Amino acid sequence: MGAQWKAKHKEEAANAKGKLFTKLTKEIMVAARNGADPDMNPRLRLAVEAAKKASMTRETLERAIKKGSGQLDGNINYEKVVYEGFAPHQVPVIVECLTDNVNRTISNIRGLFRKGQLGTSGSVSWDFDHLGIIEATPASKDADVEMAAIEAGAQDFEVDEDGTATFYTDLTDLDLVQKALPGQGFTVVSAKLGYKPKNPVSLDGEALNEVEAFLAAIDNDDDVHEVYVGLAG
Known part of the structure; x- marks a missing residue:
């Protein structure tokens, strides 16, 4: 049992690192569209620094920059899309995605928001x-x-x-x-x-558990880049 538990958590840690690298790679590729030189491109510089702190290899990092700036064939274009809505208990949420397939992403997001409420653009961003x-x-x-x-x-x-x-x-x-x-x-x-958030909501007990489970499911989607929530504490 102990060996299984260790193996499971080792696998979870590897998956978490893989997901982080995927997010960082996407951010680098999107940022590199505005120039491949980090010294001249503040957004790219921030993304490169984050990748280095996460121990991304130099080869992976440079490849992402080249892909994003169009120096390699087979470039994938990631588009930033933002969704707004409410988690359970009317907690406001903003979800930023980087995707190469908007139809897939909106379908996934709609499914994930079934336990909450997906809103229109501007429906909650005024409260952030x-x-x-x-x-x-x-x-x-x-x-x-x-x-x-x-x-x-x-x-x-x-x-x-x-x-x-x-x-x-x-x-x-x-x-x-x-x-x-x-x-x-x-x-x-x-x-x-x-x-x-300007007016974060305070929750505890079962209500807080519901919201945290909802947010974890959203964050686990491969297209989701950042999740911002109006939750206190």
Whole structure:
């Protein structure tokens, strides 16, 4: 039983890493459409940094850039599509997908939203702020998150129990702020454009379990790139 359990969790970890690599590869390919040089393409630079942190091989990374920028034959074009709706208990959800087949994706998303409610464009996005989101960890005990936010040009910040800081920026300031944070004593873990809920819903018990199961099923779909939810805590 113990060996089976270990094998199962090893397989789950491998599958999770494979799914992460698939997401990162898609993001690199989409970003590389605007230029194959990360120094001249902020979105590509962020995607490449995320791939390196996930230990993606250089060969895989370079191939994704070449595919996305049209330097290789058989290029797959991924399109970004965004869906809005509600999880059970009227919890607002925004789902970003990167797909090479929109018909397949919408069919899957409709199926996944059967336990919730799929809305139209704008049905819940008004209840979110669209901004830059940077996760960072203090590089030293002296790092001051409030001072770092001010000096780097972030709009706002939050700190988790484990000390991880989330900095929020204007959409156009994401690259500048994430470049400035190391000079303020913070190591950037991730940086992306995303959504922050304005009025997160608080749930517990069985209701929270229902919502978490719903979100896990959506996140498990291969075309789903990011899931943003208006859930507190």
